[in-house]
Structures are given as structure tokens and as C-alpha cells.
Amino acid sequence: MKKLLAATAVAPWLLMTQPVLADIEIGVINSLSGAFAAFGQRYQAGMEVALEEINSAGGVKGEPISLRVQDDRSEASSALAAVESLNRQDVPLIMGSYASSITGPMAQLMTRKEIPLIVLGSADNSITKPGSPWVFRAKHNSTIVAKTYFDYFDYLRENFDDSLKTVAMLYGNGAWPESLAKEGARLAEERGYEVVGNASYDQGTFDFRPILNRFRAEDPDLLYVVAYAEDGVAIARQLREVNLNAKAVAIDTGAALPSFINQVGDLSEYVATVVSWSKDVQRDGVEDLYQRLKAKTGEEPTFYEAEGYLALRVAADALERAESLERSDVRDALAETDLDTPVTHVKFESFDGFQGQNPIRSLVLQIQDGEHVTVFPADLAAEKVRYPTPSWDER
Amino acid sequence: MNRHYLILSGLVVLGILYPQAFPGYLSVAITLLLFAGWATAWDILGGWAGQVSLGHASFVGLGGYFVAVGASQYGIAPWWAVAMALVAAAVLAYLWGRLTFKLTGPYFTLSTIAIAEILRLVAINEGWLTGGATGVFIMSLPEPFGLDLFARQTNYYLALAFAALTVLTVIAMSRNKFGYQLRAVREDEDSAMASGINPTTVKLKAFMLSGALTALGGGIYAIFLSFLEPHVIFYLLLSVQIALTAIIGGRGTIWGPCVGALLVVGSGEVFRTTFAEANMLIYGLLIMLVVMFLPRGIVGEPARYLIRRAYAKRAQS
Numbered sequence: 001m002k003k004l005l006a007a008t009a010v011a012p013w014l015l016m017t018q019p020v021l022a023d024i025e026i027g028v029i030n031s032l033s034g035a036f037a038a039f040g041q042r043y044q045a046g047m048e049v050a051l052e053e054i055n056s057a058g059g060v061k062g063e064p065i066s067l068r069v070q071d072d073r074s075e076a077s078s079a080l081a082a083v084e085s086l087n088r089q090d091v092p093l094i095m096g097s098y099a100s101s102i103t104g105p106m107a108q109l110m111t112r113k114e115i116p117l118i119v120l121g122s123a124d125n126s127i128t129k130p131g132s133p134w135v136f137r138a139k140h141n142s143t144i145v146a147k148t149y150f151d152y153f154d155y156l157r158e159n160f161d162d163s164l165k166t167v168a169m170l171y172g173n174g175a176w177p178e179s180l181a182k183e184g185a186r187l188a189e190e191r192g193y194e195v196v197g198n199a200s201y202d203q204g205t206f207d208f209r210p211i212l213n214r215f216r217a218e219d220p221d222l223l224y225v226v227a228y229a230e231d232g233v234a235i236a237r238q239l240r241e242v243n244l245n246a247k248a249v250a251i252d253t254g255a256a257l258p259s260f261i262n263q264v265g266d267l268s269e270y271v272a273t274v275v276s277w278s279k280d281v282q283r284d285g286v287e288d289l290y291q292r293l294k295a296k297t298g299e300e301p302t303f304y305e306a307e308g309y310l311a312l313r314v315a316a317d318a319l320e321r322a323e324s325l326e327r328s329d330v331r332d333a334l335a336e337t338d339l340d341t342p343v344t345h346v347k348f349e350s351f352d353g354f355q356g357q358n359p360i361r362s363l364v365l366q367i368q369d370g371e372h373v374t375v376f377p378a379d380l381a382a383e384k385v386r387y388p389t390p391s392w393d394e395r
Numbered sequence: 396m397n398r399h400y401l402i403l404s405g406l407v408v409l410g411i412l413y414p415q416a417f418p419g420y421l422s423v424a425i426t427l428l429l430f431a432g433w434a435t436a437w438d439i440l441g442g443w444a445g446q447v448s449l450g451h452a453s454f455v456g457l458g459g460y461f462v463a464v465g466a467s468q469y470g471i472a473p474w475w476a477v478a479m480a481l482v483a484a485a486v487l488a489y490l491w492g493r494l495t496f497k498l499t500g501p502y503f504t505l506s507t508i509a510i511a512e513i514l515r516l517v518a519i520n521e522g523w524l525t526g527g528a529t530g531v532f533i534m535s536l537p538e539p540f541g542l543d544l545f546a547r548q549t550n551y552y553l554a555l556a557f558a559a560l561t562v563l564t565v566i567a568m569s570r571n572k573f574g575y576q577l578r579a580v581r582e583d584e585d586s587a588m589a590s591g592i593n594p595t596t597v598k599l600k601a602f603m604l605s606g607a608l609t610a611l612g613g614g615i616y617a618i619f620l621s622f623l624e625p626h627v628i629f630y631l632l633l634s635v636q637i638a639l640t641a642i643i644g645g646r647g648t649i650w651g652p653c654v655g656a657l658l659v660v661g662s663g664e665v666f667r668t669t670f671a672e673a674n675m676l677i678y679g680l681l682i683m684l685v686v687m688f689l690p691r692g693i694v695g696e697p698a699r700y701l702i703r704r705a706y707a708k709r710a711q712s
Contacts (some may be wrong), residue, residue, distance in 0.1 A: 008656045015446055031533065031673055032671065032672045033672050033673075033675045068673075070667070071667050071671060071674060072674065073663070073667055073674065074674065076620055076627070077422065077423075077425075077426040077619075077620075078663070078664070080422040080619075081420075081422040081423040081426070081664055081667075082667075083422070083666065084419055084420065084421065084422045084423075084547075085473060087419070087691055088419040088420075091580075093667075100529075100530070100624065101530070101622070101624040101626070101627045102534065104530070104620075104622035104624075105621055106546075106619040106622075108532070108620075108621040108622060109621075112545060124529065125627075126530070126532060126622075127531075130534075173516075173519045173520065173528050175528050175529045175626065176528055177528075178527060178528035178529055179529045182529075200520075201517075202516065203626075248663070295397055354677065381614065
């Protein structure tokens with residue numbers, strides 16, 4: 001009886017962990033538990049949508065593909081153990097992971113072991129700069145994102161208001177905010193903007209009023225903020241409390257999440273944010289992808305799901321074109337990628353010190369009437385930019 | 396010969412053979428050995444001297460950053476960088492201890508968190524020294540005698556040597572005057588003082604030794620990861636993991652921290668590959684069970700039982 005009970009208890013686990021038999025298995029290292037699990041789950045959903053699409057279209061080289069997913073527990077050392085594990089299973093390539101603190105060590109190890117890596121979520125410059133012949137990133141990096149913000153500011157200056165001149169910068173002291181701020185400061189100087197405020201804060205700070213009050217004294221035309229979910233919400237709310245009126249407000253990362261609009265409400269109107277994909281970008285197949293992602297997750301999809309989808313599409317395309325499933329052949333095929341997807345066009349290039357980086361055209365979304373709307377670049381935009389941001393007294 | 400030396404020798408021999416038997420499982424073994432070494436080093440202060448620190452990630456970070464910044468910005472060979480890190484860690488521990496050893500119990504523990512936070516913020520904000528929040532890559536290292544320091548086998552043997560050295564230090568310490576002084580201070584500082592022991596000096600020595608050994612492991616960790624971010628390596632969570640490893644294994648015991656590392660890292664890896672997203676839940680349950688049923692640790696509880704039985708037998712005879 002005891003044995004029967006034990007078998008009953010263990011059986012579901014065994015079934016869950018049994019690999020699905022398929023001819024081509026792709027390695028995935030993703031943060032499914034730990035600090036980054038919320039993001040990892042979104043990437044997973046995107047990959048599953050791509051998997052269904054690829055297999056229903058005949059798979060790769062006529063064979064279905066499957067994912068060998070390993071959880072990195074949001075830790076670098078677990079990710080390195082997962083690389084070894086997938087290496088033993090002889091997967092032709094690996095996709096992963098979310099944070100740069102995990103993806104960086106993975107990229108180093110996989111370069112040494114000569115395993116192709118398709119970056120899943122990490123956007124830190126250091127992953128592809130200087131990069132390696134074995135590391136590929138279809139999504140954006142901090143230089144591309146910062147450049148998109150300043151292209152947008154230039155667009156506003158050229159089309160709406162040639163008096164735009166001063167910018168105040170506020171950012172967390174994490175790796176991503178710091179790198180985006182550094183690039184922003186460089187671009188501001190290069191393009192003739194005067195930085196009148198430049199402040200960083202420790203993650204976990206929720207009272208930004210002293211900094212924002214200082215900024216108000218400088219009366220900046222543009223506000224450039226890099227913040228995650230909770231701090232982004234707090235900053236957006238406190239802008240009104242201190243009556244800081246900038247003509248354009250950009251909040252990276254935090255403002256791109258659907259929850260930002262729910263939590264900040266009307267105060268979120270006019271805020272701009274850069275993403276790699278949106279549901280209304282003017283590309284073929286976007287509406288269909290949006291519906292499938294939404295059906296998979298049961299909620300409003302974000303660019304995270306789209307990036308998961310993109311990574312697997314890139315992997316499948318390279319495997320299809322590779323002469324064999326040998327890793328060097330897969331690497332060569334990845335280097336030759338020239339792929340159109342509903343997320344973006346992918347072509348890995350070497351430029352400005354980057355290697356294996358897709359020079360993706362990132363998008364600027366503006367919150368209009370409680371929705372994220374693509375407003376820049378103009379040829380991909382769904383709506384016109386709303387400018388200027390009215391002062392708080394007028395709202 | 397002390398039986399602990401025999402056990403250590405046997406384990407080292409097994410450890411030397413491990414890469415031949417399991418060449419595809421080196422990363423998890425490296426992590427396990429590093430945690431065994433860190434937890435044993437932590438236990439010199441936290442277990443033997445009874446001063447619970449939740450700031451040991453600072454020493455890991457210090458060792459790691461000396462190696463990473465030394466290699467990437469100044470071209471300093473890692474062995475010199477590690478030597479400098481050991482001295483820096485000992486000096487840091489001395490100053491840290493001087494400031495905080497007047498505090499006792501939870502106040503000392505809280506002060507370790509505060510100082511570790513200060514060091515984390517220094518690492519993030521002093522970009523000219525540390526590379527800042529975006530972290531630092533180790534792209535190349537010298538190859539002494541043709542040895543590739545990035546190779547997993549090399550990382551493994553370095554981690555094995557580190558773990559063996561820390562255990563060896565504790566075995567030696569457990570039977571010498573310093574070890575008895577530590578235990579005396581841990582049990583009752585006033586009585587220790589009455590016996591002519593200066594508790595502050597003894598605790599300072601323990602802290603310096605513990606910090607220097609932890610920094611040594613940090614240097615190896617940096618080479619293993621090849622990429623350091625201050626938010627991760629100086630993070631409170633790492634300090635807690637190190638302390639938890641020693642506490643679960645058994646504070647103030649020679650083998651407790653190693654057994655703790657086996658449980659914490661080993662089970663973490665098994666659960667990660669077996670239970671998918673539920674792995675942290677199962678892991679948490681396991682830790683809770685150990686804490687509830689073996690409050691003195693996996694080694695500490697049976698060791699206490701054996702000691703009590705021995706006393707009881709002696710009293711009967």
C-alpha cells in the first residue's frame with residue numbers, strides 16, 4: 001500500500017519532467033523561479049506561441065521541434081550548471097536568459113564551449129559589445145534604446161517645438177538604468193541638449209520628491225527617467241505632487257508595462273516609453289501575433305512575450321537553413337540571418353563595437369486615453385504624438 | 396592523527412577524482428565547494444566565536460572585485476590580486492570589528508547588514524574603481540604553466556583547494572588555544588575575561604581570518620563567473636545564503652557547513668532540474684523541515700546527542 005501511495009505521489013512529477021520526444025530539441029535557460037520569474041514566465045509564453053506556429057507549419061527540416069527548458073532560479077551559478085546540462089544533451093543552440101548578471105556569465109561559458117547563444121531578455125550592452133562569434137541578440141540594447149529616446153526628442157524638436165533644449169535625468173542604480181543613463185548623457189551632449197538635472201537613486205527608494213523638487217527649480221523641457229515597475233509608478237505620481245511640468249516625459253521600462261496605466265491612472269497620459277514591439281506597430285502579422293499571445297497568456301501581452309517569440313523564430317530559422325545541426329553550422333546560419341517577423345526584422349551585424357547584434361528599430365509608445373499607442377518612428381506609428389504635455393494645472 | 400584530518404584527506408582524494416568520473420557536472424560542484432568554503436569561513440566567526448554576520452557577501456565581493464578589476468583594468472595577475480584581496484579583507488574585518496564588536500547579539504548582526512550595504516553602494520557608485528552598476532567582465536587571464544584559468548576543471552580544483560583549506564584551518568583551530576578561546580568567548584564573555592582572555596582581540600582575529608578566507612573564495616568565484624555585477628555579488632541574499640548554509644549544517648562544528656552546502660546547493664540543483672517552477676517551494680519546505688526538527692543543524696544535532704551520551708556514560712562509570 002505504501003509503495004502504491006509513493007508511486008501515486010511521484011508519478012505526476014515524473015510525467016512532468018519526462019522529455020517530450022521530438023527530433024530537434026532546442027535548449028532554453030530561463031528564469032522561471034526566483035526574483036525574475038514574472039519576466040521569465042512571459043518569455044516562456046512567447047516561446048510557446050512560436051513553437052506552436054513553427055510546428056504547425058511543418059517544424060524544422062521536416063521535423064517537429066521541442067524546447068528543453070531549464071530553470072536558472074534567477075541565479076548565474078544555476079544558469080552555468082544548466083549550460084553544462086544542455087551541453088551534455090547535445091542541443092544545437094541555447095536561448096537565455098533574462099538578467100545580464102545571468103546572461104553575461106552564460107555568454108562567456110558558451111563562447112568557450114562553442115555553443116550558439118540567442119539572447120532572450122538581457123539588453124545590457126556588454127553582452128554583444130565586444131560580444132563573440134557565438135552570441136546573437138535579436139532584441140535591442142541600451143545604446144539602441146537611448147538612441148531611440150533621443151531620436152524621439154529630436155523629432156519633437158524638429159516637428160513641434162524648436163525650443164526644446166534642457167533635459168533632466170533620473171534613474172535607478174541598477175545595471176540597466178545606469179547604462180541607459182550613461183548613453184543618454186552622451187547623446188544629450190552630442191545632440192545639443194543641456195543636462196540640467198542628473199540624479200540616480202538606490203533600488204527600493206520610493207520618495208523621489210526631494211530630487212523632483214530640485215528638478216522643478218531647473219524647469220527642464222524633457223524628463224528622461226529609467227525606472228522599474230514600482231519606482232516608475234511612484235515617480236509618475238510624484239511628478240504631480242511637486243508640480244514638475246516637463247514638455248515631454250519619458251519613463252523607460254516601468255511605463256511599458258500594462259500595470260503602469262492601471263496603477264497611475266490619468267496621470268500616466270502623455271508619458272512615452274521605448275519598447276521592441278507593440279500591438280499596433282505597422283508590421284505584417286502583428287494583429288495575429290497579438291491575438292495568439294493574448295490567448296496564450298490570458299492577459300494583455302507585452303514586449304516580453306514578443307521577445308520570447310522572436311528568439312525562437314530566429315532559432316528555428318537558423319536551424320532550417322543550417323547545413324547540419326552541428327553547432328558550427330548553426331552558428332554560421334545564425335550569422336547569415338535575414339528574417340522578417342511580426343516583431344521586427346532580424347539581421348545580425350557588427351557595428352559601433354557590437355558583434356552579433358540586430359540593429360533593431362525600437363518603438364516609442366505614448367500613453368493616450370489609457371492605452372499604449374505607437375507614435376514613433378513615424379513610418380511604424382499607429383497614431384500621432386500628443387505634444388506638449390499640458391501642465392498639471394491644465395489637466 | 397586526528398580522525399578529522401583522515402576524513403578530509405579521503406574527501407580531497409575523492410574530490411580530485413570527481414572530474415574524471417563526472418566531467419559534465421563541474422559547475423554545480425564548483426558552486427557547492429565554494430559554498431562549503433564560505434560557510435566554513437563564516438562559521439569561524441558565526442559558529443566558533445558566536446558572532447552572527449549577515450555581511451559576508453562584502454568579503455566575497457571584495458575578493459571578486461580585486462580579481463576582476465585587477466585583470467580587466469590594471470593587468471594584475473589573479474594570484475597577486477587575491478593576495479591583495481586577502482590583506483584588504485583582513486584590514487576591512489579589523490576596522491569593521493573595531494567599530495561593531497562593542498555591540499552584542501542582534502545589534503552586531505544588524506550592524507553587519509548596514510556595513511555590507513555601505514560597501515554595496517560604494518561598489519555601485521564608485522564606477523572609476525569598480526566599473527559601476529553595469530559590472531565588469533574578465534575577458535582574459537594569464538596562463539601560468541600553460542594552465543587555462545577559465546577552464547571548468549581549473550575552476551573546480553581551485554574551489555576544491557579553497558574548501559579544503561578552510562576546513563583544514565578549522566580542524567587545526569578546533570584543537571588549539573585559539574579555538575578554545577573562541578568557544579570560551581562564545582559561551583560567556585565575562586567568564587572568558589575572568590580567565591584572562593581579551594574577547595575583543597579574539598573576535599577580531601576570528602573576523603579577520605573569516606573575512607580573508609571568504610575573500611579568497613570570492614576571487615575564485617569571479618573567475619568562475621567571468622562577470623561581476625555589484626547588485627548580485629554584494630547582495631544581502633548572498634550573505635544570508637552563506638549564513639544559512641552554515642546554520643543548517645550546524646554552527647560551531649567542523650563538518651556542519653560542508654554538509655549544509657551539500658544540502659543547500661545539492662538539493663537546489665536536484666530540485667531545479669526535477670520540479671520545474673515548483674523547485675523553490677520544495678527547497679523552502681526542506682529548509683523548514685531541517686530548522687524545525689534539527690534546530691542545531693544536521694551535524695550539530697547528532698553531535699550534541701553523542702556528546703551528551705558520552706557525558707552520561709562517564710557520569711555512570
